[in-house]
Amino acid sequence: MKFMSYIIFIIFFTSIAYAHKVNIYAYAEDGMVYSESYFSDGKKCKNSIIKVFDANTGEKLLEGKTDKDGKFSFKIPKITSLKLILCASMGHQDEYILNEDEIKTAIKSEKALKSKIKKDNNVQSSKSITIDSSELEAVIEKVIERKLQPIISTLLKIQRAEEKPGVTEILGGIGYIIGLMGLAMYYKSKKILKK
Amino acid sequence: MHISEGVLSAPVLITGAVLTTGGVIIGLKKMPYEQIPEVAVLLSAFFVASLIHVPIGPSSVHLVLNGLIGLLLGWMTFPAIFVALTLQALLFQFGGLTTLGVNTFNMATPGLLAFYLFRPFALSEKTIISGLAGFLSGITGIGLGALLVAISLVTTGKAFMNVAKLVIIIHLPLMVIEGIITAFCIIFLKKVKPELLEVKI
Numbered sequence: 320m321k322f323m324s325y326i327i328f329i330i331f332f333t334s335i336a337y338a339h340k341v342n343i344y345a346y347a348e349d350g351m352v353y354s355e356s357y358f359s360d361g362k363k364c365k366n367s368i369i370k371v372f373d374a375n376t377g378e379k380l381l382e383g384k385t386d387k388d389g390k391f392s393f394k395i396p397k398i399t400s401l402k403l404i405l406c407a408s409m410g411h412q413d414e415y416i417l418n419e420d421e422i423k424t425a426i427k428s429e430k431a432l433k434s435k436i437k438k439d440n441n442v443q444s445s446k447s448i449t450i451d452s453s454e455l456e457a458v459i460e461k462v463i464e465r466k467l468q469p470i471i472s473t474l475l476k477i478q479r480a481e482e483k484p485g486v487t488e489i490l491g492g493i494g495y496i497i498g499l500m501g502l503a504m505y506y507k508s509k510k511i512l513k514k
Numbered sequence: 515m516h517i518s519e520g521v522l523s524a525p526v527l528i529t530g531a532v533l534t535t536g537g538v539i540i541g542l543k544k545m546p547y548e549q550i551p552e553v554a555v556l557l558s559a560f561f562v563a564s565l566i567h568v569p570i571g572p573s574s575v576h577l578v579l580n581g582l583i584g585l586l587l588g589w590m591t592f593p594a595i596f597v598a599l600t601l602q603a604l605l606f607q608f609g610g611l612t613t614l615g616v617n618t619f620n621m622a623t624p625g626l627l628a629f630y631l632f633r634p635f636a637l638s639e640k641t642i643i644s645g646l647a648g649f650l651s652g653i654t655g656i657g658l659g660a661l662l663v664a665i666s667l668v669t670t671g672k673a674f675m676n677v678a679k680l681v682i683i684i685h686l687p688l689m690v691i692e693g694i695i696t697a698f699c700i701i702f703l704k705k706v707k708p709e710l711l712e713v714k715i
Binding site for chain 1: 516
């Protein structure tokens with residue numbers, strides 16, 4: 320009975336999930352960097368500090384805190400590879416590197432967006448319709464972005480699922496333990512036999 | 515309570531590694547042949563317990579069971595927790611290989627303390643006393659473990675009191691839960707397999 324009540328206790332008061340590893344993911348667009356942070360069980364990291372470094376020189380560029388959805392965004396401070404370090408509570412840490420190309424593309428798209436807005440104003444005043452390549456590029460990028468959004472979030476979900484330890488890892492670990500037990504018993508038994 | 519790679523400074527990592535090496539050697543020397551399977555079983559329990567997530571409180575916490583392991587294994591807690599953390603680092607990417615020493619020390623020391631403080635009471639004839647010894651071991655395991663984590667993080671430049679407060683508050687619900695689980699385990703073992711508790715270590 321005691322054992323049963325213990326089992327029932329375990330089932331009612333705890334749920335099996337995976338915790339204690341943090342992950343950060345980031346992407347750049349339109350001159351901004353967006354990041355998302357979560358624990359390996361999918362829980363968002365709230366109020367966690369994110370430090371941004373220049374990945375080439377190691378110079379610290381800025382620091383900020385995630386919001387209640389584990390998100391943190393900032394304007395690109397410098398055109399270089401950026402290293403984002405997530406410092407969650409109690410010594411949990413992870414990093415993500417955005418390479419220079421990604422940052423450059425994001426800056427370019429921002430410029431295109433700005434010039435488009437400028438042009439839009441001109442268009443309104445002059446009432447003439449002209450489409451140049453940078454404007455077209457910006458429009459296409461916006462549309463593609465909107466279309467890709469669901470795919471990106473699905474990929475993120477898959478990535479999260481991949482990072483959770485599965486049955487293989489758990490059983491593998493227990494297998495190692497049994498193996499080590501056998502090894503320990505073998506050495507100890509040799510000593511006993513010698514006596 | 516796994517501290518990740520790259521958080522701690524070298525002196526802390528080295529101190530942790532040295533202390534843990536000492537603990538593991540003493541533990542292996544003290545391990546009697548008959549107890550090796552028991553160590554393996556408890557080590558498996560510790561290995562898997564970190565996947566049991568406790569959804570109470572403000573942060574992500576999981577079962578540790580170091581109080582129970584300490585109470586049952588004494589010095590052998592060190593090798594047991596060392597192996598479990600190594601496997602967790604390799605297979606689950608929890609913690610890290612460089613922080614193994616510090617993490618093992620932080621988790622095994624409270625267990626060892628629980629062994630010296632509460633083992634005599636756990637062997638008591640009365641169920642209430644042994645249950646209480648189990649409960650206190652669970653609380654010591656998590657409470658002192660959290661405190662040691664806070665101490666390890668001091669050198670990272672964070673104010674000790676703030677980190678300590680945060681770590682303790684986050685682990686308060688877990689302390690009670692582990693206390694209850696450890697108490698149940700001790701009472702159960704005394705009923706079903708009393709010889710496990712009577713082994714002289």
